[in-house]
Amino acid sequence: MDIIWFMTGNLGLIGEHALRHVSIVFVAVGIAVVTAVPIGIAITQSKAAADVVLYFASMMITVPSIALFGLMIPLLSPIGYGIGYVPAVIAVILYSQLPIIRNTYTAISNVDPALREAAVGMGMSTFQRLRQVEIPLAIPVIMTGIRTAVVMNIGVTAIAAYIGAGGLGTFISRGISQSDPRQLVTGAVSVSLLAIAIDLILLLVQKLLTSKGLVEESRQ
Amino acid sequence: MIRLEHLTKVFNTPNGPVRAVDDVSLELPEGEICVLLGPSGCGKTTSMKMINRLIEPTSGKIYINGRDTDATDPIQLRRSIGYVIQQIGLFPNKTVADNICVVPDLLGWDRKKTRARAAELLELVGMDPAAFMGRYPKELSGGQQQRVGVIRALAADPPVMLMDEPFGAIDPINREVIQDEFLRMQQALRKTIIFVSHDLDEAVKMADKIAIFRSGRLEQFASPDRLLANPANSFVESFLGSDRALKRLRLVRVAEAMLTEFDALRGDDPHARGKVVLEESGLPFAIVVDENGRPTGCLAGNAEAGVDAKVGDLARPVRATISTDADLRLAVASMFAQDMPVLPCVDDGGRLKGILTYRSVVKSLASAEARE
Amino acid sequence: MSEATTASVQVQKSPASARWVTSIRTPVLVWLVIALAVAIWISLSDMPAEILTYREDIIYLGGQHVELVAWSGGLAILTGVPIGALLSRPAFQRVSEALLQGFNVGATIPTLAILALSMTLLGIGTVPAVFGLWAATLLPIVRNTYAGLRAVPQHLIEAACGMGMTPAQMFWRVELPNALFVIFGGVRTALAICVGSAPLVFLIGAGGLGELIFTGIALDELPMMLAGAIPTALLAVVTDFTVGRLQYYLVPRGINPLR
Incomplete structure (x- = not known):
């Protein structure tokens, strides 16, 4: 009962933290899309490059987030951004690389060679082929990668409260340090609901972005 | 021996009950191959799967060598029946040897003996055991996988085998090779086999008996020759196709159709004798043989020559011969292709045993019809 | 038979050995670069010496850390695989689809939130920590076990039944056996989540290397923080590498797409 009173009484604060939380994730994943999708497309040209890039990205993602935050402090302190918003965004960008690069790479390299040949045969240039054939076909898979990145990084951002980045994790960190179950549960529930809600919204976006001709295949 | 008695299977679908198999009775003698043939959805596969109780019949009885299958535990029953499916179904997690020995292992047979048996079976289909025993299915070509699929069903030496379009997934050329190989094995093994197919040519080639199905009913059950000669009704007739006479060619061996009473010429015979032989036979060509009885040439009726000319000087070389063991289809194809209205038929040593003419082919088909 | 011989040649020059070379070369390359960077860092800074003053803490807390991961990861494998297997049985088909949907939603819940809820329910200490990590680790294992078993081709099951x-x-x-590769994939993902979340359990009073990291951040004590962060990161990478190797060697060649 206590908890519900606390929640309703602090709706404004919850909203504020949620907004901050979402802004970290979306700014970072937005930047990650701009870097990771081109990388994913580029490495389809070379198996060796793909191996190195994917290995590096998958190693990156195994490093626990709090350890990554910690490792960034000495690196970013010299320019005055050891803690706060910036390292959180950078960590999310790094974590987003693997799911987006890997899915882009897999999707583009799995495009039916016959379609590619047909596109070349009709006289499309490399960029026309990418834009008109390969990327549209790959979008459902790339979107799945973006969704994975966003959902995972909502969790990472919750931990970023410990390096002063703000967001819904603040409730959890305060709840723990003040032994206050009201803040603890508020933080846990709100961050969970945020993750679930954004996952659903992105699923909807993915459906809207997917060419109607592909709907049968991409529905899983 | 396999006997089906009034076998019926009714499936309950959302659109009401469907009689997939409707009162089918047939009896297959031991050591014969019965091909269940028909368009898709005709109930042939369902009928087959009721034999090893993958599908339980709604009514009717199945006897294998006189034993009621209902009275046998389904697990034991299946272990005693070889089973080959179209997708082959080799277990990718097991090596070739372990795949072949699945049923022997289930039966708890001695491992050493079963592995030796697997090696024997591999050799039987021309695959080197040393190279293949330890491989995994993904390391085999399609044709090799198919062969392993078949010998896996043979591993426990079951008297009865069920084969569901076993060669359906292979390209036509390899399919012919594997079919021939399988028929050779069957000659030695004499298994009782139920074989599902939708390919008439395959059925005519493999079957001792063909069972034609349409929407769950058995339309005709007969030997391929009899089926092609006397289709029981218009459905069977249209299913067999209007070229069914040609399909029968495959069922008659050259030795049954060739003329054995004829005069052969020798190279040193005078041309005059050649002329006499040609006139008496009424054929456009006469065959010339050497001292061992091997055909060396053929003499045409219109060859112009002087009185003292020898047959050997005038004869043209033989463009084709046919083995007496071959089927008529091959013989006729070679008669057409080489423009040989008189085709020499030879034995294994290449000696002339008879000749085949268009008339003799037609006559032999007619006499086969009369035989029935 | 000529077909058999040509195919055997094909198989012999199959790229299995070549793939092995690239699969070992890439990590070596990456690690060389990292080792080089670390060597330069060590030679230019006195940080490593400062970090080493926490040696005893690292060993003690590291042990605790590994123990927590072993308990929660081990329990998650021991429970997750049977649950996934059970759900894949035809008898559970109706329930399992709905349940899996629920699990998918559950998988989006951040680990920190799971740990916070676990603490609200069970208090502080090792038990809520292991419980929380177990819950976060469980889902990928259940999901992959279920998916792997359901993906076994129907014709294999028919062949097995028919024989x-x-x-x-x-x-x-x-x-x-045919689902093993996918199940291993789930275990690998799950253990990565487990190891990655393990530093957080310090927050609910279960110790581990997180103690050095969080305290180091709070006190702005860089060497202390790195004394926790570096071993944590190494442990995560080593665990992932080990499970990856285990997957490579334990899953039979016939169904292992990596070999």
């Missing part, structure tokens, strides 16, 4: 295997034999000899 007279009992349902138990079909499960142990055909279904489970």
Whole structure:
């Protein structure tokens, strides 16, 4: 009962933290899309490059987030951004690389060679082929990668409260340090609901972005 | 021996009950191959799967060598029946040897003996055991996988085998090779086999008996020759196709159709004798043989020559011969292709045993019809 | 038979050995670069010496850390695989689809939130920590076990049934081995989550290397923080590498796309 009173009484604060939380994730994943999708497309040209890039990205993602935050402090302190918003965004960008690069790479390299040949045969240039054939076909898979990145990084951002980045994790960190179950549960529930809600919204976006001709295949 | 008695299977679908198999009775003698043939959805596969109780019949009885299958535990029953499916179904997690020995292992047979048996079976289909025993299915070509699929069903030496379009997934050329190989094995093994197919040519080639199905009913059950000669009704007739006479060619061996009473010429015979032989036979060509009885040439009726000319000087070389063991289809194809209205038929040593003419082919088909 | 011989040649020059070379070369390359960077860092800074003053803490807390991961990861494998297997049985088909949907939603819940809820329910200490990590680790294992078993081709099951295997034999000899690769994939993901979340359990009073990291951040004590962060990161990478190797060697060659 206590908890519900606390929640309703602090709706404004919850909203504020949620907004901050979402802004970290979306700014970072937005930047990650701009870097990771081109990388994913580029490495389809070379198996060796793909191996190195994917290995590096998958190693990156195994490093626990709090350890990554910690490792960034000495690196970013010299320019005055050891803690706060910036390292959180950078960590999310790094974590987003693997799911987006890997899915882009897999999707583009799995495009039916016959379609590619047909596109070349009709006289499309490399960029026309990418834009008109390969990327549209790959979008459902790339979107799945973006969704994975966003959902995972909502969790990472919750931990970023410990390096002063703000967001819904603040409730959890305060709840723990003040032994206050009201803040603890508020933080846990709100961050969970945020993750679930954004996952659903992105699923909807993915459906809207997917060419109607592909709907049968991409529905899983 | 396999006997089906009034076998019926009714499936309950959302659109009401469907009689997939409707009162089918047939009896297959031991050591014969019965091909269940028909368009898709005709109930042939369902009928087959009721034999090893993958599908339980709604009514009717199945006897294998006189034993009621209902009275046998389904697990034991299946272990005693070889089973080959179209997708082959080799277990990718097991090596070739372990795949072949699945049923022997289930039966708890001695491992050493079963592995030796697997090696024997591999050799039987021309695959080197040393190279293949330890491989995994993904390391085999399609044709090799198919062969392993078949010998896996043979591993426990079951008297009865069920084969569901076993060669359906292979390209036509390899399919012919594997079919021939399988028929050779069957000659030695004499298994009782139920074989599902939708390919008439395959059925005519493999079957001792063909069972034609349409929407769950058995339309005709007969030997391929009899089926092609006397289709029981218009459905069977249209299913067999209007070229069914040609399909029968495959069922008659050259030795049954060739003329054995004829005069052969020798190279040193005078041309005059050649002329006499040609006139008496009424054929456009006469065959010339050497001292061992091997055909060396053929003499045409219109060859112009002087009185003292020898047959050997005038004869043209033989463009084709046919083995007496071959089927008529091959013989006729070679008669057409080489423009040989008189085709020499030879034995294994290449000696002339008879000749085949268009008339003799037609006559032999007619006499086969009369035989029935 | 000529077909057999040509195919055997093909198989012999199959790229299995070549793939092995690239799969080992890439990590070596990456690690060389990292080792080089670390060597330069060590030679230019006195930080490593400062970090080493926490040696005893690292060993003690590291042990605790590994123990927590072993308990929660081990329990998650021991419970997750049977649950996934059970759900894949035809008898559970109706329930399992709905349940899996629920699990998918559950998988989006951040680990920190799971740990916070675990603490609200069970208090502080090792038990809520292991419980929380177990819950976060469980889902990928259940999901992959279920998906792997359901993905075993129907014709394999038909062949097994037609040859007279009992349902138990079909499960142990055909279904489970053929799902093993996918199950291992789930275990790998799950253990990465488990190891990655393990530093957080310090927050609910279960110790581990997180103690050095969080305290180091709070006190702005860089060497202390790195004394926790570096071993944590190494442990995560080593665990992932080990499970990856185990997957490579334990899953039979016939069904292992990596070999």
